[in-house]
Amino acid sequence: MAPSVTVYEVGPRDGLQNEAASVPTAEKLALVRALADAGVRRIEATSFVSPRWIPQLADAGELVRALPRLPGVSFVVLVPNAKGLERLSECLDVAGERRADVEAAVVISASEQHNRKNLNRTVEETLRELEGLVPAARAAGLRVRGYVSTVFGCPYEGRIAPERPAAIAAQLVALGCAQVSLGDTIGVATPGDTRRVLERILEDVPADRLALHMHDTHGTALANVLVGLEAGIDTFDASIGGLGGCPYAPGASGNLATEDLVYMLHGMGYETGIDLGKLVAAGALAQRIVGRRLPGKTLQAELAKGA
Amino acid sequence: MAPSVTVYEVGPRDGLQNEAASVPTAEKLALVRALADAGVRRIEATSFVSPRWIPQLADAGELVRALPRLPGVSFVVLVPNAKGLERLSECLDVAGERRADVEAAVVISASEQHNRKNLNRTVEETLRELEGLVPAARAAGLRVRGYVSTVFGCPYEGRIAPERPAAIAAQLVALGCAQVSLGDTIGVATPGDTRRVLERILEDVPADRLALHMHDTHGTALANVLVGLEAGIDTFDASIGGLGGCPYAPGASGNLATEDLVYMLHGMGYETGIDLGKLVAAGALAQRIVGRRLPGKTLQAELAKGA
Numbered sequence: 001m002a003p004s005v006t007v008y009e010v011g012p013r014d015g016l017q018n019e020a021a022s023v024p025t026a027e028k029l030a031l032v033r034a035l036a037d038a039g040v041r042r043i044e045a046t047s048f049v050s051p052r053w054i055p056q057l058a059d060a061g062e063l064v065r066a067l068p069r070l071p072g073v074s075f076v077v078l079v080p081n082a083k084g085l086e087r088l089s090e091c092l093d094v095a096g097e098r099r100a101d102v103e104a105a106v107v108i109s110a111s112e113q114h115n116r117k118n119l120n121r122t123v124e125e126t127l128r129e130l131e132g133l134v135p136a137a138r139a140a141g142l143r144v145r146g147y148v149s150t151v152f153g154c155p156y157e158g159r160i161a162p163e164r165p166a167a168i169a170a171q172l173v174a175l176g177c178a179q180v181s182l183g184d185t186i187g188v189a190t191p192g193d194t195r196r197v198l199e200r201i202l203e204d205v206p207a208d209r210l211a212l213h214m215h216d217t218h219g220t221a222l223a224n225v226l227v228g229l230e231a232g233i234d235t236f237d238a239s240i241g242g243l244g245g246c247p248y249a250p251g252a253s254g255n256l257a258t259e260d261l262v263y264m265l266h267g268m269g270y271e272t273g274i275d276l277g278k279l280v281a282a283g284a285l286a287q288r289i290v291g292r293r294l295p296g297k298t299l300q301a302e303l304a305k306g307a
Numbered sequence: 308m309a310p311s312v313t314v315y316e317v318g319p320r321d322g323l324q325n326e327a328a329s330v331p332t333a334e335k336l337a338l339v340r341a342l343a344d345a346g347v348r349r350i351e352a353t354s355f356v357s358p359r360w361i362p363q364l365a366d367a368g369e370l371v372r373a374l375p376r377l378p379g380v381s382f383v384v385l386v387p388n389a390k391g392l393e394r395l396s397e398c399l400d401v402a403g404e405r406r407a408d409v410e411a412a413v414v415i416s417a418s419e420q421h422n423r424k425n426l427n428r429t430v431e432e433t434l435r436e437l438e439g440l441v442p443a444a445r446a447a448g449l450r451v452r453g454y455v456s457t458v459f460g461c462p463y464e465g466r467i468a469p470e471r472p473a474a475i476a477a478q479l480v481a482l483g484c485a486q487v488s489l490g491d492t493i494g495v496a497t498p499g500d501t502r503r504v505l506e507r508i509l510e511d512v513p514a515d516r517l518a519l520h521m522h523d524t525h526g527t528a529l530a531n532v533l534v535g536l537e538a539g540i541d542t543f544d545a546s547i548g549g550l551g552g553c554p555y556a557p558g559a560s561g562n563l564a565t566e567d568l569v570y571m572l573h574g575m576g577y578e579t580g581i582d583l584g585k586l587v588a589a590g591a592l593a594q595r596i597v598g599r600r601l602p603g604k605t606l607q608a609e610l611a612k613g614a
Contacts, residue, residue, distance in 0.1 A: 190571045192574065217608045218567060218571070219603075222527055226530045226533060250611055304553070307558065
């Protein structure tokens with residue numbers, strides 16, 4: 001049997017939140033359906049962040065209530081704080097029953113400066129908040145994913161000592177996070193970094209609790225995924241078409257494109273459950289929705305072949 | 308001392324020959340100078356192919372005569388046949404002296420169909436031609452590089468049995484090629500393929516005679532480079548900015564971008580002799596010359612940071 005890898009799709013949340021224009025809820029739902037139709041089984045749908053900060057996701061409540069129920073598909077929703085968790089919870093009770101196909105995700109940075117700019121508090125303050133938030137989400141019946149940002153480098157502090165993300169990831173697991181996603185938020189990692197940082201983190205957290213969230217800002221995302229596979233990681237984050245860009249350098253690439261990840265995984269004999277042709281169709285839909293050419297290379301190659 | 312890797316630049320030849328419009332010779336020379344100024348030490352400058360086939364390189368003679376003499380820098384010129392070798396030779400004798408900083412390169416495909424479409428003869432016929440051409444080039448005082456195209460896949464035949472490129476590469480070395488570059492002409496390889504094919508070829512040709520020429524059509528080029536580094540390969544081909552595109556799927560990516568390769572190599576502690584900032588400047592020049600945004604990710608990230 002071929003080894004299996006989980007492709008975790010972040011486009012509808014992490015991708016669309018970085019798009020200049022807000023996308024109508026119906027189009028977000030069409031994208032979510034297209035991704036699920038292609039076989040993607042975990043889709044990060046939106047975030048209950050304040051619309052003051054990210055107006056693109058102001059429709060989070062409406063979107064969550066309208067998420068389709070699809071066998072085998074789970075949706076993940078970012079909850080930055082207790083208020084966000086409350087808003088999410090309200091959307092999950094339908095006709096007296098709590099839907100079980102939605103998970104929560106929480107965020108923290110490995111670097112002090114990025115955490116302050118992103119969350120307006122220190123890493124220590126965020127950890128104390130998560131000490132309440134993660135158990136509360138679990139008590140609400142939700143599986144929780146933890147994100148650690150700037151694991152491999154920070155736009156303000158540069159390189160980060162691997163002890164920091166290792167300690168934070170271990171604390172997230174201790175708090176009850178089912179999975180911790182390690183983010184190369186600015187896409188600076190090269191394979192030597194990834195190997196070194198993963199080795200350190202794996203001393204404290206087992207591989208089956210980790211995911212890698214690599215950005216392709218310098219074209220190294222898939223080389224880093226290769227290192228992650230060799231280290232035993234089996235979940236990788238990606239964004240359809242490479243949707244989202246890099247908030248720290250407008251015009252640069254951000255998220256790894258889902259089609260490129262799936263192309264490489266299939267080429268290496270990994271099972272993902274995804275139909276690459278249908279995934280390319282979802283990428284074409286994403287392009288139509290945002291009205292621009294997306295950076296995904298496999299997407300462009302497949303569309304060029306079809307043209 | 309840090310391990311050293313040679314970055315072999317193909318932009319002025321392999322890149323510009325795939326651009327729709329011909330670039331003035333003076334601009335090609337400015338690009339060559341910018342690349343050398345950034346520290347690139349091997350630059351493929353042009354090809355003595357018939358202008359009927361590739362009008363973009365019709366100025367090959369003029370260009371070769373005008374190539375600057377720069378300490379430590381060598382230029383490579385493609386010679387498809389005896390006529391091309393003769394034309395190249397004529398350009399190298401200056402004031403009764405033969406310049407020693409120019410090498411020749413010859414081309415053959417691993418797949419029958421691609422060789423027929425590209426060179427208008429069978430692989431066997433091309434091999435017989437090279438049996439004359441490579442020794443003739445050496446007799447003319449030229450170092451010779453051999454290219455094997457479609458090593459990992461052919462646009463007409465699909466996957467290629469690794470025995471074929473292994474046999475051809477071994478023959479090229481036996482004929483006197485100092486280096487054989489293994490091309491993923493349509494950018495289909497994933498790391499498992501690269502490892503498998505390299506293992507087979509390394510049975511017949513030592514790593515220090517090989518180079519990898521990976522295309523980034525599916526975003527996997529740097530992951531494949533990583534496999535090549537692990538297999539002991541120390542020369543990698545790339546094109547400034549990712550210049551060139553994919554002739555088999557217009558709109559898709561082709562050559563690996565030199566800046567992305569150098570970014571990864573430096574991040575992994577390899578010495579290349581290249582100044583990445585100056586290389587980005589050469590990439591910006593390449594963009595101005597062709598009048599469009601190039602796909603290189605590090606190029607776009609660096610230009611976005613500067614903007």
